[in-house]
Amino acid sequence: MRIGERRIGPGHPPYVIAELGVNHDGDRDRALHLVNAARAAGADAIKVQWFEADRLLSRAARLARYQEISGASDPFDLLRGLELDPGVIAEIVEQSVAAGLATIATLFSVDHVDAAVRCGFDAFKTASPDVVNRPLIDALVATGRPLLVSTGAATLAEVEAVTGWLGAHDHVLMHCVSAYPTPDDMACLAGRAAMCRINRNALGYSDHTMAQDTGALAVAGGACVLEKHLTLDRTAPGPDHAMSLDPDGFARYVRLAHRAHRMLGAPTKAPLAIELDVREVSRQSVTARCELPAGHVIAPGELTLKRPGGGIEPSRLAETVGRRLARPVAANTPLRDEDLA
Structure with a gap:
C-alpha cells in the first residue's frame, strides 16, 4: 500500500x-x-x-x-x-x-x-x-x-x-x-x-x-x-x-x-559479495599430505584438510579416499574435482 x-x-x-x-x-x-x-x-x-x-x-x-x-x-x-x-x-x-x-x-x-x-x-x-x-x-x-x-x-x-x-x-x-x-x-x-x-x-x-x-x-x-x-x-x-x-x-x-x-537486509540466507574473499581464504579443502602420481589410488592416510577453500570440500573427504588420480598432485596441495579420474 x-x-x-x-x-x-x-x-x-x-x-x-x-x-x-x-x-x-x-x-x-x-x-x-x-x-x-x-x-x-x-x-x-x-x-x-x-x-x-x-x-x-x-x-x-x-x-x-x-x-x-x-x-x-x-x-x-x-x-x-x-x-x-x-x-x-x-x-x-x-x-x-x-x-x-x-x-x-x-x-x-x-x-x-x-x-x-x-x-x-x-x-x-x-x-x-x-x-x-x-x-x-x-x-x-x-x-x-x-x-x-x-x-x-x-x-x-x-x-x-x-x-x-x-x-x-x-x-x-x-x-x-x-x-x-x-x-x-x-x-x-x-x-x-x-x-x-x-x-x-x-x-x-x-x-x-x-x-x-x-x-x-x-x-x-x-x-x-x-x-x-x-x-x-x-x-x-x-x-x-x-x-x-x-x-x-x-x-x-x-x-x-x-x-x-x-x-x-533481505529475508534470505546466501553468501554476500563482501563475504566471498573470506569464504575462500578461510575455508579448508581436501589436501594431499604427500606427492601423489597420476593413476594412484588415494589411501586414507594421504589426505588432510587445510586452507584455502576452493578445492574439494571437507565434507567430501571420506568419498575422496579410494579415488584414482587423473594427474599428479604435489604435496601440500588442495585437490580439485579435475584431479580425480
Missing part, C-alpha cells in the same frame, strides 16, 4: 509518523512549528487529532490517570483547550504538503469525516479506544483512503474482528500499549507476532515509550510503520509533552529506525 508517494510494507524503509497529538496545546503557531520540526527531523508524515470535546465526551467522562498527573482537573476543560479550529487544521495540511510531508488525521467522530476528506488528508487513523468503533471504521473505509488502526488495550479477538471489518481495504494495524508513558518492560514488542497470525497486511508500532531506540527494535521485529509523539519542549505543561521526543530526540529516533532497516 501507499500513503502519499511512499510505498509501505516489508522490504521498504520504515514509514515514520510524527504525532503532533495535542502537543500544540491548541496554539496555531506552535502547531505549524511542529510541522517544520517534523520535517527537519526526517519524518515521512505528520498526524493531527481532530476532535471536539462536546462531541466526544458525555457527562460521565473522566480523566485518565496520566492526565490527572499532568495537572488537569476536568476532562471538558482539558480537551476544549487542546482543540484545533478546522481552519488551523487546513493550514497544517497545507504547510505539511509544502514541506513534502504526508498528512494523517486521527478522527474520533463520524461527524468529522467529510470535513477531513475535504482537507485532503492522505490517510486516516483510529485511536486505540476506537478499535471497537465499527461505525467510525466503516465511515473511514468508505473514504477509500488508507487507514491505520491502533490496537492498544485490545484483545486478540477484537483485533481479529476489526481485521474482518477492514477486509481488503488498505490498512495498517498498529501494535500499541495504551500507557502514557509506556515503561520499557511493558512495551510488548513481541505482541506483533500474535497479530501477524491473523492479519497479513503491513503492521506498525505506535510508540508511547520514552526511549529513542524502541522504533529501531520494532523495525527489527518487522514493523513497517512507526508513530511517535513530537514536542517542542518536553518540560512544557500538558498531558503528552513529557512522554514525547523533542526535535533532536525525534531525529535520532528516525536515524536509528532507518539504520535497523538497513541492517535487516
Whole structure:
C-alpha cells in the first residue's frame, strides 16, 4: 500500500509518523512549528487529532490517570483547550504538503469525516479506544483512503474482528500499549507476532515509550510503520509533552529506525559479495599430505584438510579416499574435482 508517494510494507524503509497529538496545546503557531520540526527531523508524515470535546465526551467522562498527573482537573476543560479550529487544521495540511510531508488525521467522530476528506488528508487513523468503533471504521473505509488502526488495550479477538471489518481495504494495524508513558518492560514488542497470525497486511508500532531506540527494535521485529509523539519542549505543561521526543530526540529516533532497516537486509540466507574473499581464504579443502602420481589410488592416510577453500570440500573427504588420480598432485596441495579420474 501507499500513503502519499511512499510505498509501505516489508522490504521498504520504515514509514515514520510524527504525532503532533495535542502537543500544540491548541496554539496555531506552535502547531505549524511542529510541522517544520517534523520535517527537519526526517519524518515521512505528520498526524493531527481532530476532535471536539462536546462531541466526544458525555457527562460521565473522566480523566485518565496520566492526565490527572499532568495537572488537569476536568476532562471538558482539558480537551476544549487542546482543540484545533478546522481552519488551523487546513493550514497544517497545507504547510505539511509544502514541506513534502504526508498528512494523517486521527478522527474520533463520524461527524468529522467529510470535513477531513475535504482537507485532503492522505490517510486516516483510529485511536486505540476506537478499535471497537465499527461505525467510525466503516465511515473511514468508505473514504477509500488508507487507514491505520491502533490496537492498544485490545484483545486478540477484537483485533481479529476489526481485521474482518477492514477486509481488503488498505490498512495498517498498529501494535500499541495504551500507557502514557509506556515503561520499557511493558512495551510488548513481541505482541506483533500474535497479530501477524491473523492479519497479513503491513503492521506498525505506535510508540508511547520514552526511549529513542524502541522504533529501531520494532523495525527489527518487522514493523513497517512507526508513530511517535513530537514536542517542542518536553518540560512544557500538558498531558503528552513529557512522554514525547523533542526535535533532536525525534531525529535520532528516525536515524536509528532507518539504520535497523538497513541492517535487516533481505529475508534470505546466501553468501554476500563482501563475504566471498573470506569464504575462500578461510575455508579448508581436501589436501594431499604427500606427492601423489597420476593413476594412484588415494589411501586414507594421504589426505588432510587445510586452507584455502576452493578445492574439494571437507565434507567430501571420506568419498575422496579410494579415488584414482587423473594427474599428479604435489604435496601440500588442495585437490580439485579435475584431479580425480
